[in-house]
Amino acid sequence: MRIQTLFLHAKQENRFFRVSNRANKAAGVKKVRFHDLRNTHATLLLEVGADLKKCTCLHQNNW
Template sequence: MTLGKVFKDKELVFTTKTGKPIFPRHLTIQFNEAIQTAEVPKIRFHDVRHTHATLCLEAGMSLKEVQDRLVHSSIKTTGDVYATVTKNEREIH
């Protein structure tokens, strides 16, 4: 908004400062820099998706809602990958 007409909103999640698509490699570089700055354990960018899904399930979101968020074509994929993780995590803690 501060850039006014310079920013072209294309409804993308990750963009350059002017709204253009960001190259995946550049996003990975920025993500890794943020991890170093925050001094947290290194993870892959894709792991953020897994973390989000797991946290949604642990917070009580239905498997169907998580499937919709992740745009999985089959709820079986969501359940096989994420529901098992949350069940195991609960048993550990």
């Protein structure tokens, strides 16, 4: 399984959150924190059989 990471430029990141917050509000969904998305992503990777070490490396706080 090949896993790629996506790093967003600060402008792109701000736009992502503006758009997602607007979509959440329109859908009646509570605000989602970035940390929640990271946890969900890690859980889903492990559920489909990703290697724990690779998953850990992807989710380090290295920025």
